[in-house]
Amino acid sequence: MSLITRRRLLATAAGLAATAGLSSLWISRMSYYQGPVTDHFDGTRFFDPDGAPPKNFWEVMRWRFSHKPAQWPEWAPSPFADTPPPRVDGAGVRLVYVGHASWLIQTAGLNVLIDPVWSERVSPVSFAGPKRHNDPGIAFDKLPDIDVVLVSHGHYDHLDLATLSRLAAAHKPRVITPLGNDLTMTAHDDAIRAEAYDWSDRVALNDRVAVTLVPTRHWTARGLFDRNRALWASFVLETPAGRIYVVCDSGYGDGRHFRRVRDAHAPLKLAILPIGAYEPRWFMQDQHMNPADAVKALADCGAERALANHHGTFQLTDEAIDAPEQALYAALDAEGVPRERFPVLKPGQVFEL
Template identity: 75%
Template structure:
């Protein structure tokens, strides 16, 4: 098989969103500098309970290997739903609108919070290749209510979308809460983005009695060839009037330690938002992305009363079919004897109220 330069670059761009594969860009932006800790060695962040990310050689083995079996997604898979959110939600209710992939709008206590907002057509470092949308965002950008806070979990392209953050900044000027180092990525692209960076276990008051705590998750990050793990990644525990909401934007399962620790330190949890997609091939993805069976174990470990699924069906980051995560989730729930209504799958534009 001939590895042309364009084919290699296209493969790398196509993997960038799913796994943080080094993009073809050599980033020259500033990187985080701070004291050594139990998850920062002075140069790079690391997960004491995780594993290092896959190498470039392993990436190319997956992307260009002759034995690769990549399911073909439909060119367009529209959701039958579209949400027009109210300006605000007051009182003790929490309204969650699924935008698509890992993007959510959370409305509660008069506060409007976006999680990992992506309205772009591609999640890639280049315009000519990489994962593109297979359905529209569940909320049209112009239908968004005033956004007060944005939570960004890490720097991979399908979670930290600079174009969307700039649009939000220009229209709403929200606070952007993110793990250490990602603020530098944002401000290097657009100085108007009001990014605030925090470490694992930091608790941040958001207003209206709402707070968020950044918690460890089994993942990693990169945007360029020189910035692998130069920024931190996290999940979120959101304190709301209806209870705590555990938002896992990207994570492998490992031995389940991360989920059990959240249950111990932050439980009881009213709701968990857990990823179920972007998991094939398992030899490559298992350390950084859960499959549906892993997600069911994570639900049991964290002990949340209810779970919502995400990270599937919008961008084809990996090799499984577009409907495989939903089918496999139902099977995993049945095998674990967990009612399917406890772990719900939404389409973009659908809404849940707690």
């Protein structure tokens, strides 16, 4: 066994021990969702009847010791930084890409954050785990008054408890999330105004904006022992300018999740689709789309156009920092789809409907 392999084994063992300890501590103070059995909840855990279960321990170990991650630059700053207006009234929609899967959407006098992450790392600990390679596209103190936060699921790069606590203290927003994630939030900070909903639930946000939680091909966990004890979802946001389909994290599968959204919610003005964290495919394909999948998802859901997310901020998998953007444009060209129909924004960049 080489010295590098031994070091990897020791580092992984230490990391697993630390995570197990944190998970045990977390479970000792956590309660989990309880409710009736449904077509996607067995009484203990949630599941996707049209999806795939998360990889098992041995598959995780196989990836951990065989993967060859590309070298990302230590810091990859965006040339953009936004200072949003206090409100956007009328029929328009203003979107700002904050980074990774985080967005600010302003419409109809409402300010909505999607999967907000302002922390330095996406990890159960502050001293290790995936670290930022660029600043959020909006400085936290430049945020307008936030009315609503949508949190798609419990993975650390989407449900950031430190950021949710900061938002609760500064803005006191409603936090809309799938079943069970509210318990994670309030166990951490009971000031977080979490509201939990099931797939297909429609929630009015004001008199002109509503959101529906829709199934997505994914899974969730916070530690080693709580897989799928909470639900995950994508969002269809109804706005005066049309419906926006927000997919923060998803595999592609056979595309049926996207076609079902088209059938139930068309016409879609815009889709926000993930393009990153996809290599190696044998390990990631059930939970993360690659750019070619994202182009197929755009066709399946029927949206007029799309914006890319879930790339370029935290190195979660093996591909290079710029690989998702390059592969997306190659996939668009191969399918004859104009590149301007599916642009890749940098953190701080603005898009308006």
